[in-house]
Amino acid sequence: MPVVADDSAKFTAYAHPERLVSTDWLAKHLGEQGLVVVESDEDVLLYDSGHIPGAVKVDWHTDLNDPVARDYVDATRFAQVMGSRGIGRDTTIVVYGDKSNWWAAYALWVFSLFGHEDVRLLDGGRAKWIEEGRELTREVPTPTPVDYPVVEREDAPIRAFKDEVLEHIGKPMVDVRSPGEFSGALLHMPDYPQEGAMRGGHIPGAKSVPWSRAAAEDGTFKDREELEAIYQGEIGLSADDDVIAYCRIGERSSHTWFVLTHLLGFGSVRNYDGSWTEWGNAVRVPVERDVN
Amino acid sequence: MTQLNTTDLPEPMAQLVEDFHAVEPKDRLQLLLELSDELPSLPERYAGHLDQLEQVHECQSPLFLLVEVEPATDGGNAEDRTVRLFFDAPKEAPTTRGFAGILHEGLDGRSVAEVLAVPDDAPLRFGLADAVSPLRMRGMAAMLSRIKRQVRHKSML
Numbered sequence: 041m042p043v044v045a046d047d048s049a050k051f052t053a054y055a056h057p058e059r060l061v062s063t064d065w066l067a068k069h070l071g072e073q074g075l076v077v078v079e080s081d082e083d084v085l086l087y088d089s090g091h092i093p094g095a096v097k098v099d100w101h102t103d104l105n106d107p108v109a110r111d112y113v114d115a116t117r118f119a120q121v122m123g124s125r126g127i128g129r130d131t132t133i134v135v136y137g138d139k140s141n142w143w144a145a146y147a148l149w150v151f152s153l154f155g156h157e158d159v160r161l162l163d164g165g166r167a168k169w170i171e172e173g174r175e176l177t178r179e180v181p182t183p184t185p186v187d188y189p190v191v192e193r194e195d196a197p198i199r200a201f202k203d204e205v206l207e208h209i210g211k212p213m214v215d216v217r218s219p220g221e222f223s224g225a226l227l228h229m230p231d232y233p234q235e236g237a238m239r240g241g242h243i244p245g246a247k248s249v250p251w252s253r254a255a256a257e258d259g260t261f262k263d264r265e266e267l268e269a270i271y272q273g274e275i276g277l278s279a280d281d282d283v284i285a286y287c288r289i290g291e292r293s294s295h296t297w298f299v300l301t302h303l304l305g306f307g308s309v310r311n312y313d314g315s316w317t318e319w320g321n322a323v324r325v326p327v328e329r330d331v332n
Numbered sequence: 333m334t335q336l337n338t339t340d341l342p343e344p345m346a347q348l349v350e351d352f353h354a355v356e357p358k359d360r361l362q363l364l365l366e367l368s369d370e371l372p373s374l375p376e377r378y379a380g381h382l383d384q385l386e387q388v389h390e391c392q393s394p395l396f397l398l399v400e401v402e403p404a405t406d407g408g409n410a411e412d413r414t415v416r417l418f419f420d421a422p423k424e425a426p427t428t429r430g431f432a433g434i435l436h437e438g439l440d441g442r443s444v445a446e447v448l449a450v451p452d453d454a455p456l457r458f459g460l461a462d463a464v465s466p467l468r469m470r471g472m473a474a475m476l477s478r479i480k481r482q483v484r485h486k487s488m489l
Contacts, residue, residue: 083393084464085426088365101465138424 042158043075043132051163053264055305059298060163060261061134063172070094076127076183079166080147081138090176092136092169096125096183100143100291104150112193118154119188126183129156129191136162136169140252140259142291149294149311153193161298164260171258198297200284200310202318205243206325212277214285215242216251216296217316221288224329227320237320241329243286247275251292254299267304279306286312286319341454342446345438352458360463367433368426374418382420386482390474393425395432397475399482401444410487411445417479427464431472434458435479444487448480 046065051057061069069075070093077095079087087097098104103121106113113121127133133151137144141161151159162169170176195201200208220226224241242248253270256262262270271277283306285293290313300306319325336353338346352360378384378398385396400416417440419432434455439447455472 083425083427084468085361085365085368085430086424088361089368089423089426099465101467102463105465 041074042130043069043072050263054303056302059160059302061160062163063169063174066092066134066136066162066169067174074130075132075134076125077162078125078127078133078135078144078147079137080135080143081166082143083138086138086166088178088180090178093175093177093179094181095136096181098125098135098147100146100150104147112150112153115154115190115192118193119190122156123186123188124183126186127188128186129189131158131186133159134162135159136165138166140167140255140295141165142251142295145298146291146294149198149290149297152198153195154191155194164258167259197308198301198310200286200312202312202314202322202325204310205284205286205312205314205319208282208284209244209326211245212281212283213243213246214271214275214277214283214293214296214300215246215248216285216287216293217242217248218250219248221316222246222248223331224327225331237316239320239327241320241327243319244326244328246286246328249275249296251287251295254296261299261303264303267299271300271304277306279304280308281306282308284310284312286315288316289313290315337457340449340451341457342439342442342450344442345434345450345454348434348438349457352460357459357463360458360460364430364433364460364464365426367437368429371419371421371429371433371436374420378418378420385418385420386478388471388474388478390471393422393428395419395421395425395428395471395475397432397478397482399479399486401483401486411443411448413444413487415442415444415447415483416440427468428471431455431475434472435475439479444483447483450476450480452477 045058046061048062051060077092078098079091079095080098084099104112135144135148144161144165148159215222222242227237227240285296287293290311293311297309297311300309336349338349352363382396385398388395398418402414404413417436421429421432455469455476461469
């Protein structure tokens with residue numbers, strides 16, 4: 041039985057309001073049977089420095105990425121990650137994290153690759169919870185392990201690979217990196233390490249909408265009207281378009297994937313997780329640059 | 333347990349390597365968190381003056397560091413001068429703070445010669461790569477090399 045949805049007025053305008061919960065809702069439902077709260081951050085220790093009571097940690101590097109190949113974990117490993125956190129196939133998961141839910145959205149997207157049905161984001165993420173003075177703890181729960189079924193990943197509907205992106209050129213594509221990365225002036229995020237892309241610029245035809253434009257000052261998602269003004273208005277997408285989103289390694293574009301898919305109700309959005317760290321290093325793929 | 337290679341490390345750093353290996357890999361994160369908690373804040377003369385510090389761009393989160401080399405005592409050798417380390421990193425970046433904490437605990441107060449003799453692979457000796465992922469270890473290696481460069485420059489060796 042899924043845990044009851046958050047019927048906050050703000051969410052009702054979104055295409056899939058059941059994909060979001062508010063901090064108020066979460067505070068009321070913490071500890072409820074069938075609900076597991078997952079924290080997923082950029083910094084692997086942030087959870088340990090204090091988290092929402094009862095929440096478990098899922099780390100994007102050590103839990104969701106294959107340790108050897110550049111890919112996500114396989115079905116067996118995923119079942120272990122979920123089961124060991126007390127998550128069953130029918131568990132309602134609420135994910136939250138730092139940086140306006142970048143990494144939370146990334147975890148949600150990976151959970152979706154494995155077809156986990158009921159996974160939601162905490163609107164505003166970790167920062168909003170803390171801002172509101174709500175409780176944090178360092179106490180790490182010890183969930184009773186659960187049998188999570190071994191379900192094969194189904195990449196095709198929501199994940200794009202390089203060859204598919206090549207074929208997609210000319211169709212709608214959103215580059216969610218910062219303006220400097222998009223133009224080719226920067227090979228990495230401002231204030232972030234250089235991650236070794238050989239070329240700067242963007243995939244030809246991609247439109248630039250930095251991921252953070254979907255977030256309000258407090259890290260919550262902008263309301264539907266504001267989001268439509270950006271994605272449908274400014275860059276002219278429509279909900280029945282076939283869209284690919286990308287960034288640097290697919291984490292910021294998971295945030296945009298979430299917005300287009302669940303908040304605006306686009307039917308076909310794929311996240312290209314190879315993103316610029318693959319494209320900017322690939323041989324003989326076309327690159328567009330806006331700077332000399 | 334395999335023999336730990338700590339003979340070429342300053343004593344406090346060797347001790348930390350042993351501490352990290354004395355616990356299970358998952359508890360190493362807890363130890364790293366303690367070091368993050370214990371990282372001293374900047375002294376008054378540097379607080380609010382991050383422009384006087386060097387930013388380590390290889391770290392995932394903003395980290396600034398500064399080295400001071402205390403004046404030589406009369407007739408003392410430059411390489412016996414004492415090294416002081418100062419770090420600044422936000423509370424929201426506990427892994428980066430933890431790395432800084434290891435270097436502070438392991439190297440602050442040691443001599444120029446000892447700091448310069450620390451092998452470049454020292455950050456990999458704590459058994460942290462699996463716990464935090466190898467990609468995240470790059471920040472600590474970068475901090476160490478910048479510390480050594482500042483020590484070399486400031487002690488004129």
